[in-house]
Every structure is written in C-alpha cells, then in structure tokens.
Amino acid sequence: MAGGAAAAALGATGVYKLVEHLGRAPRRLPTADRAPEQHLLHGLRVIEDEGVEVIVPPLHHQLVTAKLRVEPRRPDLRGAQHALEEALLRLDEEFESSARGLGLTVAWGLSYFERYVPGQAARHLPVDLRASSTRERPVRALIDAIRFPSDPEDVLLEDNDLAVLLRSDEPEHVTEGAQAIFGELDALFETTSIRKGFAAGGYDGGRSLPKQMAVAAGVPGADLIPETAELFLGFTSTQKDGLGPLGIANFETLGLVDLGPRNYFRAGTSMHVSHILENLEAWYLDFDFAERVTTTFSPERRAREGTQTVPQKPGAVADSGGVVRDFHRFGAIGHSASIQTTSRLQRDVVAADGKVYRKGTAIPQRADFNTLDNPFFWSARPERDRQQAEPAAGVHFVVFNPTSDDFHRNRLAMDGVLPDGTRLPFEPRARGQGLNSVLQTTHRQNFLVPPRRARSFPLVELLT
Amino acid sequence: MPSPLDGKIGGDWDNGVSVDPDRSYLVSFLWHEPPSQDVHVNFRGYPGRTAVPRCIDVRTIAGRTRRRSIPCFSDPRGARRLGKLLVTVYTVNRDADQWHVLYAWRERGSLYAVSEHVAKPLTYRRVVENLDRLVEGLVRIDPRT
Numbered sequence: 001m002a003g004g005a006a007a008a009a010l011g012a013t014g015v016y017k018l019v020e021h022l023g024r025a026p027r028r029l030p031t032a033d034r035a036p037e038q039h040l041l042h043g044l045r046v047i048e049d050e051g052v053e054v055i056v057p058p059l060h061h062q063l064v065t066a067k068l069r070v071e072p073r074r075p076d077l078r079g080a081q082h083a084l085e086e087a088l089l090r091l092d093e094e095f096e097s098s099a100r101g102l103g104l105t106v107a108w109g110l111s112y113f114e115r116y117v118p119g120q121a122a123r124h125l126p127v128d129l130r131a132s133s134t135r136e137r138p139v140r141a142l143i144d145a146i147r148f149p150s151d152p153e154d155v156l157l158e159d160n161d162l163a164v165l166l167r168s169d170e171p172e173h174v175t176e177g178a179q180a181i182f183g184e185l186d187a188l189f190e191t192t193s194i195r196k197g198f199a200a201g202g203y204d205g206g207r208s209l210p211k212q213m214a215v216a217a218g219v220p221g222a223d224l225i226p227e228t229a230e231l232f233l234g235f236t237s238t239q240k241d242g243l244g245p246l247g248i249a250n251f252e253t254l255g256l257v258d259l260g261p262r263n264y265f266r267a268g269t270s271m272h273v274s275h276i277l278e279n280l281e282a283w284y285l286d287f288d289f290a291e292r293v294t295t296t297f298s299p300e301r302r303a304r305e306g307t308q309t310v311p312q313k314p315g316a317v318a319d320s321g322g323v324v325r326d327f328h329r330f331g332a333i334g335h336s337a338s339i340q341t342t343s344r345l346q347r348d349v350v351a352a353d354g355k356v357y358r359k360g361t362a363i364p365q366r367a368d369f370n371t372l373d374n375p376f377f378w379s380a381r382p383e384r385d386r387q388q389a390e391p392a393a394g395v396h397f398v399v400f401n402p403t404s405d406d407f408h409r410n411r412l413a414m415d416g417v418l419p420d421g422t423r424l425p426f427e428p429r430a431r432g433q434g435l436n437s438v439l440q441t442t443h444r445q446n447f448l449v450p451p452r453r454a455r456s457f458p459l460v461e462l463l464t
Numbered sequence: 465m466p467s468p469l470d471g472k473i474g475g476d477w478d479n480g481v482s483v484d485p486d487r488s489y490l491v492s493f494l495w496h497e498p499p500s501q502d503v504h505v506n507f508r509g510y511p512g513r514t515a516v517p518r519c520i521d522v523r524t525i526a527g528r529t530r531r532r533s534i535p536c537f538s539d540p541r542g543a544r545r546l547g548k549l550l551v552t553v554y555t556v557n558r559d560a561d562q563w564h565v566l567y568a569w570r571e572r573g574s575l576y577a578v579s580e581h582v583a584k585p586l587t588y589r590r591v592v593e594n595l596d597r598l599v600e601g602l603v604r605i606d607p608r609t
Contacts, residue, residue: 218587220587220588221588222588223588223589223592224555224588281563281582281588284539284555284556285555285556285563285564285565285582285588286556286562286563287556288538288539288556289538289539289556290538327526330530331523331525331526331528331530332525424526425526426525426526430525431523432523432525
C-alpha cells in the first residue's frame with residue numbers, strides 16, 4: 001500500500017504543480033560528463049550578480065530516501081546491485097550528468113553498511129584521521145548525525161539505508177529519474193520519504209522561483225521575500241567564492257581520511273541531509289535589513305539596502321578569534337563568519353594530486369534547496385515525521401563535506417562552538433546566534449556517497 | 465477597523481491610551497484569543513515633529529545587557545498614496561509596534577502612524593489590506609483643548 005502511494009507521489013506535483021510553468025531553464029554550458037565523482041555537477045553557469053560571481057544552481061531538486069527490502073544474503077544483494085546499476089546506466093544513457101540533463105547522486109546510510117556489509121565496511125570505510133586524533137579512538141568518515149545545541153529537543157535523527165538526490169533544470173528529468181529507481185525497483189526499495197524543492201531562477205531579472213512558489217502557496221511572509229531572491233531568506237548563497245571548488249570535498253583531497261587498503265571509496269564523499277523550517281515572518285518583520293546582513297554574514301558587515309549578493313572573498317574569512325571578539329563586542333555572531341572558522345581552509349593545503357588550495361578556500365559543496373514540504377512531500381511514516389498537509393517555507397539542506405565530522409564541526413561553529421574549543425554562551429536559538437533564531441530543524445541524517453563506480457550497493461561485490 | 469475591533473476608546477477592545485511628556489501619543493486596540501491569536505492596531509501621533517522616533521533596543525546575552533538606539537520604524541517598503549495621504553510602509557518596527565506593519569505619514573508638521581500586528585489569524589497580505597482600508601477611512605479631528 002505504502003509502496004503504491006510512494007510510487008504515485010514520485011511523479012505527483014501537488015503544491016509544485018506551478019513550478020513546471022514558472023521555472024525557465026537557464027542557458028547551460030556543455031558538460032564534461034561522467035566524472036569519477038557522482039556528487040559533482042559539471043557545467044553550472046557562472047554569472048555576475050551585483051559584481052559578485054555566482055554559480056547558478058539547478059532549478060528542480062528531489063531527494064528520495066528508502067530502506068532496503070533485500071535480505072542480507074550475498075545472492076540477493078548481488079542481484080540488487082546488478083538491478084540498480086542497470087537502472088542507473090540506463091539513466092546515464094538518457095541524460096548527461098549536468099543541470100540540463102540529470103544530476104544523480106546515490107548515497108548510503110550507516111544502517112546499510114552495518115546490516116548488509118559489516119565485515120567489508122569495517123575494512124574499507126574511510127577513517128577520519130582528524131576526528132580519530134581528537135577523540136583518541138578510530139572514527140569513521142561516516143558517523144551518525146547528532147542533535148546540535150540549537151536543534152529542537154525532538155529533532156529526528158534518521159536511519160535510512162539510502163538516499164538519492166536528483167537535480168535538473170527540467171522537472172520531468174527529475175521525475176523520470178526517481179521513477180526509474182524507486183518506481184521500477186520497488187521490490188528492492190521501501191521508499192520512506194520524498195522531498196522536493198527548487199532554487200534560483202531570478203538572475204535574469206524576473207521573479208525568482210522561491211518568491212513565485214512561496215507567494216503561490218501563500219506561506220506566511222511570502223510577500224516579504226525580495227522579488228529576485230535566490231532563496232527564501234533573501235540572500236544569494238551560491239557565490240563562487242563561498243562554495244568548495246570541484247573535488248575539494250572528496251575523501252582523499254585534503255588528507256583528512258585514511259582510505260583503507262584498497263582506496264575503495266576514493267572520489268567519494270560524505271553527505272549531510274536535514275530539513276529546516278524557516279520562519280519568514282520572523283525574519284522579515286523582526287530583523288531589519290541591516291540586521292539581516294549582520295546576522296547572515298558578520299556583525300561588522302554593511303551592505304547597501306536591498307543587496308542580495310554579498311561578496312564572500314577567500315581573503316576576508318573569519319577566524320575563531322574574530323568571532324569571539326564579535327561576541328564580546330556585539331553580543332552576536334554572524335552565520336557565515338562563525339561557520340567560516342571551520343568551513344574555510346585556515347592555511348594553504350597541497351592536495352593528494354598536487355593541486356594547491358589556498359587559505360580561505362571553502363570546503364563544503366552545498367546542494368541545498370528551498371522547499372514547501374512540511375516536512376516532506378510524502379512520508380511513509382507521517383506520524384513519526386509529523387507530516388502536515390499545509391505548505392511551509394523551509395530548506396532541504398544537502399551538503400557534501402570530506403567527512404561527517406567535518407560537517408559537524410561546521411554546524412557546531414554555527415552554534416558558537418568553535419574549533420579552538422571556545423563555547424560562546426548562547427541560549428539555544430538566541431537572537432545573537434544569527435539565523436538560528438528563525439530556523440527549526442526537523443530531521444537529520446549523514447550518508448556516504450561512493451564514487452560513481454561503486455554507487456550501487458557498495459562493497460557487495462566483496463562479499464564472500 | 466479590522467473585525468472585531470471597533471475603535472472605541474473605553475470600549476471592549478480598548479488596549480490603552482498613553483501620552484508622553486513630549487505630547488506624542490499611542491492609542492491601542494487589541495483582541496486576543498489564547499494561545500496566540502491577535503488583532504492589534506496602534507495609532508500614533510508625534511505633534512510638532514516629523515522625524516522617525518528612536519527606540520532603545522535592549523538585549524541581555526551571557527549576562528551582559530546591551531542597549532542601543534535604533535529607529536522605531538525601519539525597513540521602508542516604498543511610499544503609497546491612500547486618499548489624500550502619502551504613506552510610507554515600514555515592515556520592521558519596535559516597542560508596541562513589534563511584528564506590526566506600520567504606515568507613517570507627515571501632515572502639517574507632525575508625524576502620524578497606524579500599525580497592525582501580523583499574527584494569526586491574519587497574514588501580512590491581509591494586514592496590508594486592512595491598513596489600506598483603515599488609512600483611507602481616517603477622518604481628521606482637530607483637538608478641542
């Protein structure tokens with residue numbers, strides 16, 4: 001029953017019916033196809049907005065989570081691996097791996113590795129060297145999500161076996177991709193949630209997709225969103241300088257992990273997924289423009305009234321000392337500034353392939369998108385997920401970091417827990433904590449994204 | 465007035481009248497339904513001055529209280545003509561107008577304002593409609609004393 005409902009929901013549009021008419025696909029560049037990484041999206045257009053280079057994200061996004069129906073037996077798993085890879089190869093043949101085609105990322109949860117391939121996982125899952133050193137015991141690059149200080153008490157820490165992220169400028173590509181995996185292979189997968197959303201669309205002067213969708217859905221505060229805002233909160237978040245360059249979040253790039261005896265997961269990464277409700281009325285009625293700037297960026301940041309795209313130059317990144325000084329001087333920290341203490345390189349780094357990443361370079365590769373899901377478009381467990389029928393403004397926060405712990409460090413810094421051990425004494429969601437006061441996280445989970453060659457049931461071929 | 469408010473000073477929804485030493489005044493009407501539904505309208509006047517007033521923002525963080533002077537009305541969203549009045553729409557306001565949309569205008573050397581709280585059951589859009597209607601319907605009454 002739930003499987004049938006999930007299959008129907010994969011192609012359903014609901015509140016997103018309008019999105020197919022509102023979102024015009026932007027011009028895209030030809031793409032270098034089939035990189036070893038499946039989390040990278042090539043060919044994204046870079047434009048200049050308010051004098052700042054901005055990467056234009058795909059318009060349409062969907063993330064589907066599932067538990068496996070497969071028994072943990074070698075023949076069953078080998079068959080499932082073959083079936084999934086066949087389905088993915090068919091999609092590869094149909095769509096190029098780009099925003100104008102289909103960006104497809106298959107990620108696996110800790111529950112998959114522990115239940116289905118425990119011995120192989122113990123041997124081949126990357127080990128996070130930095131986290132292991134800090135905790136004085138081995139810590140894998142994939143660990144369970146945690147509840148952060150500013151999260152509500154009832155945030156749900158999920159245990160899905162896998163998640164598939166689909167991204168495209170064309171909504172039908174996303175639908176076809178989701179159907180090909182979760183519709184056609186429903187004997188393998190018990191879909192647990194479907195999460196949909198959108199981003200951008202306002203760079204060429206028209207109303208942005210988030211603005212149009214929020215107004216059409218009538219969510220509180222929609223009328224207050226700036227006309228061309230890339231995201232509900234009114235600021236561009238895909239400044240080129242604010243996003244990790246391609247490949248930096250790979251396990252191997254910054255030397256943060258031990259890849260194990262066969263480098264099985266080289267060109268893979270970790271992925272964090274969360275759903276966050278955004279209180280737009282609080283944001284636009286209780287924070288004036290100047291405070292929206294200081295709380296989003298840093299307490300000393302100034303911007304001309306109405307600015308949406310604020311520079312995020314590598315040479316101007318914050319460090320822990322600066323954030324502590326901000327706290328003592330203003331009783332506040334900036335969202336970007338606090339995160340930069342862990343999300344930007346604090347020194348030049350020579351990567352495994354000899355490439356030099358300069359101090360101040362961003363590490364996380366973000367793939368977040370706005371949503372009207374509340375909290376999901378569809379849930380197999382509506383009571384547990386506290387599923388609501390009415391749309392709500394929010395974000396499905398999807399980000400790739402070299403390890404789960406690396407994301408945790410970023411997120412803790414956002415709460416005033418800095419990498420040098422300083423804990424700024426904020427109350428949870430205090431106004432001085434910037435954005436946190438208008439955000440409410442409902443769900444979290446960490447995943448491992450294997451390289452493309454191992455994307456289907458990773459490690460199963462090593463079962464004996 | 466937005467239902468159920470009736471605009472009667474001393475009536476069922478009278479939320480108080482206050483006059484400061486500088487002669488500025490606040491007349492407030494409130495309907496409240498627990499736990500969180502409000503219809504709240506404020507009328508303000510600042511006789512003899514036209515500048516946006518200043519408010520004191522007070523925050524206590526980690527045991528330290530900080531005070532700073534800020535405009536009571538901010539984030540202007542353009543000017544609109546309603547009847548004979550040219551009003552400026554402010555969306556971020558302080559003190560008794562916090563979370564209100566506020567329309568302010570200058571007339572005969574004085575500043576006047578009307579605001580309404582954006583709270584359930586009202587949306588921002590509905591509050592703007594209410595304020596449009598309310599301001600267009602205002603009738604000037606000259607003081608008798």
